[in-house]
Amino acid sequence: MSALPTREHGLHLLAEMLRIRCFEDRCAELYSAGKIRGFLHLYNGEEGVAVGVMQALRSEDDIAGTYREHGHAIARGIPMRSIMAELYGKLEGCCRGRGGSMHIFDRERRFYGGNAIVGGCLPLAVGLALGARLTGRNAVVVCFFGEGAMAEGEFHESMNLASLWRLPALFVCENNYYAMGTALDRSEAETNLVTKLSSYRMRAESVDGMDVLAVEARARELVDYVRNERSPAFLEARTYRFRAHSMYDPQLYRSKAEVKEWESKGPIIGLTQRLKAANLMSEADFLQLQRAANAEVDEAVAFAEHGSLERVEDLTRFLYAEQPA
Amino acid sequence: MSALPTREHGLHLLAEMLRIRCFEDRCAELYSAGKIRGFLHLYNGEEGVAVGVMQALRSEDDIAGTYREHGHAIARGIPMRSIMAELYGKLEGCCRGRGGSMHIFDRERRFYGGNAIVGGCLPLAVGLALGARLTGRNAVVVCFFGEGAMAEGEFHESMNLASLWRLPALFVCENNYYAMGTALDRSEAETNLVTKLSSYRMRAESVDGMDVLAVEARARELVDYVRNERSPAFLEARTYRFRAHSMYDPQLYRSKAEVKEWESKGPIIGLTQRLKAANLMSEADFLQLQRAANAEVDEAVAFAEHGSLERVEDLTRFLYAEQPA
């Protein structure tokens, strides 16, 4: 069982998770309302992973992720309004409305997406880590991906290269036990994911992704290891996706009971109970955090609603870089 | 140390290796003479692997390999003449002269090449094994590949799929310690290859590829396992390439001394010494085997020399299959 945080830090972690949860729930509503289109993959249930890991990072560190990256973007400090505007396809969005839900980028905050090809973010992260090394920055690159990606050849090639070249990267596998409708044991001959890293002589650990405090502790340890030893590491966070894979998923592959059971172990409920039990937080505190999260999402939605559309004449802009070398 | 064979079997194994060695040496001469063109990858030093493994196979078993496959083709029983004619680019070659050295195919003998893309034969072998399973044939598929291929994503995907679906395939890694000029420890973070198979829960063993008797024993054991347990297996054969990677290789990456040392441990020398020491073979027997191998290669060369050229009008033939479904 992870150690108790200070009241301040405990409330901070809870606030971060609530901000994500509230954002995601609103996205679901906005999708039904037709405000958000395309593919939408929500992070409900997995908030503890992004929030926990982000605590260990510095502004000079780089982040790469998948199409299920709203939570990571929010936890990294990208303004909700710029994310929501992106989901609305507005010019004020972080990618001018070109990327949408699956492609959140924020160069300033070193947030490199937002990759919709499963496994595609892994070679990229290897390269960011190589770049950090070669440019002499003492930065750590954190790459988030799902357990489904571990069956892809790019996982294998990337782990080997990162370890062979001793690159400063932390690979965080969000094991939510399903890749769309494919359960882990129907996609991996060896379901113990940590075992696989011995093929690459890479330090690898596993943590309960539903315990944000445990995730934070592990992440701090591994990020320090990566930064100081200049070697990569792998962290499996065991978690669960509370919602459908995307908005098109009838969820034929899992039972309502299974989902219910995991919901009761959720990261928000868990931390809330611990903080209250330890008298570090009152119900009033909790409601206050929820109100704040809601208000922030309201503001983001209003911002997106009033956003503008990119000029059609700019369609071919940025196909090639504008500033010369 | 492997057990001694009967005189008959010992001479058979030696004869097979001598046939390959003699064929490869002649290919090198013919390449310098301009009779053979394109890329030519010789098998000298590795004969014990193909010969040892082939002993364990039946006619209904399938074989897939790489561009360094002359030895496997010969050991499988493909007539030397049809292989040599292929290297000459003649119509009488097993592929009508279209494939050349890197693409030996003999459907009748279930020899499926001859793949010049490193790692490319692995998914194919998985499919052959799946096909054997689904067509109800109790066959084993053996796939030969180099250790360099283990860094490719296709290795990872193929091992997982073969194990997950419990397919009857034996994966034989010919570890000759170099991928062109890249030494194993400069391409793999974990150089113990057998370790890697634990990622896939696949049975894996390692054998001295320079001891053809040991290779045969291990192969028989694993082929039986695959055939009976209907599960895949992996065999690493530690060997060495006596010649350059291909005819263009200046060999800057290894010392003459290293090559010399390995030559002294070669599979042919080794077996010859053991058979003689055990009085299972006389020098006369040995010379007789060499003469026979030479005569066979002479005949193959003569056959190839007198072969004909495919009609240019047939260039587009077989782009699509001729017999309908």
Place this chain on the structure above:
Amino acid sequence: MSALPGTVHTMTYREALRQGLRSVLLTQPDVFVIGEDIGKYGGCFAVTKGLLEEFGEQRIRDAPLSESAFVGAGIGAALAGMRPVVEIMTVNFSLLALDQILNTAATLSHMSGGQCAVPLIIRMATGAGRQVAAQHSHSLEGWYSHIPGLRIVTPATIDDAAGMLRAALAFRDPVIIFEHMNLYNLQGELTAEAERADIERAAVRRAGRDISLITYGASLYKCLAAAERLSARGVDAEVIDLRVLRPLDEQTFLASVRKTHRALIVDEGWRSVGVAAEVGMRIMEQAFYELDAPVERICGVEVPIPYAKHMEEAALPQIEQIVSLAASMVKHAG
């Protein structure tokens, strides 16, 4: 799939694909299916829904996220005598399997001197128009049609969706069936034509005298709509559905151009080095002196497809563009 002569059934393109697949599973024991989430999940576009329950795990095989390996598995199984139907969820992910497709599937028969045919079917969804952005909106079927040894088909109608798979299985070659994402919900009638579907000929979907609109896939419906509007303007457009991008049936569109003397090609794929250029070049080579005006093309704008609806629309051929360009071609050369 048997639509009794005369009778018709109304169904979606998705259902027609499922019926086509189901009918070959019922009649050909050597057919089986491999793909991601085709079983338990029911298929990412629900084409394979219910097939796992009906045919079991041996014939409906869910695969891990390993595009290269399971496409290779299809190739090997085809060599071993089976008739695999491999589903790659979308063309966007097929790039991970391209080495197996080009260097093995498309090459083996010729390279082995005819010994090793690869009777493999690959199905994949293609196309843009659903706001799924740059990495999920490729239209690469024209690009794939550059590769010798493959057969590339693009069913656009209910009958072709139901019948092309069976037609493809009549060949022992690798055939890729591209299903446009925007057609899955298309409603239409399944007719006895489905039984006669082939993968060798293009089809004239609307006869006309003044100009040939040459297209395929989902763009067919844009061209048919454009033809209606054009007729209101007194322009009689013929609409050709290529149906098969490789080997290209040039006779059908050349015959059309020899009649209309004008051609406009509509292709959602990126403009440069696409199938539209090929069709135009064939017309140049074989019907140059029949042309009353240069052949024109309306294609996808050469950018990664953006998410925002208005930007995505601006990147794709639109009916109005087709109408106005076709009209001006006829007027000018008239």
Place this chain on the structure above:
Amino acid sequence: MSALPGTVHTMTYREALRQGLRSVLLTQPDVFVIGEDIGKYGGCFAVTKGLLEEFGEQRIRDAPLSESAFVGAGIGAALAGMRPVVEIMTVNFSLLALDQILNTAATLSHMSGGQCAVPLIIRMATGAGRQVAAQHSHSLEGWYSHIPGLRIVTPATIDDAAGMLRAALAFRDPVIIFEHMNLYNLQGELTAEAERADIERAAVRRAGRDISLITYGASLYKCLAAAERLSARGVDAEVIDLRVLRPLDEQTFLASVRKTHRALIVDEGWRSVGVAAEVGMRIMEQAFYELDAPVERICGVEVPIPYAKHMEEAALPQIEQIVSLAASMVKHAG
């Protein structure tokens, strides 16, 4: 690389490439190289020979057989501010990295709204003609030129081999440099032109009045030889070296066609849906009324390249074909 104005050095295409690479390594500290066997082995075509010894392992990085990962590593390093030059031994192996090239490198800048340019250089050998058979003889540079976001260049001369890399580094976009295998041993003079090499314009390699031979890469020399033979027959051919396949410089070849009124495109790549079709279609669209004869093309035959010498030659454009077709085009339309 500095050839003092006036002075010339004779060297091979291979040496010119090495000089070009060496000079940017010397002058740009952010440049480094990744590839299989580029270091200890000396490069599979010896282009990088000696560079490991001179620049060390940090800048000349031997990579394992992991095409997708080390191309991705180049993309990420480029995002991080470096200027990686990634060598993929040959285009035949690049298919394994195509997802990273198309879905990431070519897409990121546009998809991120201009935030993430990918200043990555990829070098690869291409082409047939060395009897290395079906899986090692692809000419896919034209095929790659279908992809928006990439710049595709094909140096054919000593000066371009030496100068194009530096020119490519002036852009912050992914640039792929295709080096034809048959040119590595080409001997020629390195001139001050190398310093002025660009990756934006095609070049007129031989001026002529009667017909435009439009080509690129190693086929340039077949066209130049054909032009000589044609002049003996009284046909004055202009030879255009496209140099850059994306974005295509159409002005140069359109100007040529407006002068000669006839065009023959020579491309070693497979015929259908190739760059030859694109060039022909652009001429159709923009110079139709200038043409005295239909544009023709001589391309690679649409088969996997066979090993046997006579069959390989039959599959590739040959000088005699060019001469006779060009001559007949001029005669007929004359």
